[in-house]
Amino acid sequence: MTKTAFLRSWATQLTIGAFLLMAGTGLMLFFEFEDGLTAVVHQWLSWFFLIGAGAHIFVNFKPFKSRLKSRWGVAFTTIFAAVFVLSCFSWGMITGPQLERPIEEALVFAPLSALAAVTKNQPDVIIAKLAGQGIVATPEQSIYDVVKKTGIDENILLGIIFLPGGETLAAK
Secondary structure (H helix, E strand, O other): OOHHHHHHHHHHHHHHHHHHHHHHHHHHHHOOOOOOOHHHHHHHHHHHHHHHHHHHHHHOHHHHHHHHHOHHHHHHHHHHHHHHHHHOOOOOOOOHHHHHHHHHHHHHHOEHHHHHHHOOOOHHHHHHHHHOOOOOOOOOOEHHHHHHHHOOOHHHHHHHHHOOOHHHHHHO
């Protein structure tokens, strides 16, 4: 089997399957249904779409090239390339994804007593939630400090503190 025949045997099917996955998870994200692993699946499994599409383009390069030369091919390629370049700038807008990292870092480096205030609890409630999972901490410590001391992932610790029923997260 030649390299092209091998690629042709799976490229289109992978592209179709991954497209359906990306379309489904993309729609869910668009309509802000972000429960579960929707965003993680969309971000990480999009690599399969890229691999499939790349292989599909490779084995169909001549038709692909001729399509790009058509009036519609030039128009759509130009439009989407411009949208891509323009999307790299915020244009003064503040977006949720821009805020996620600084907010998470603020939570991770803040003392647990500050997280208690954010969750409208007393520090001893937060310390007790962690202790219920066998995690010893003080109100002056941060999530970062606890991660360094215990090796427990910061998301698990934040889940214990912030999520309803989070007190069972460390056991999962």
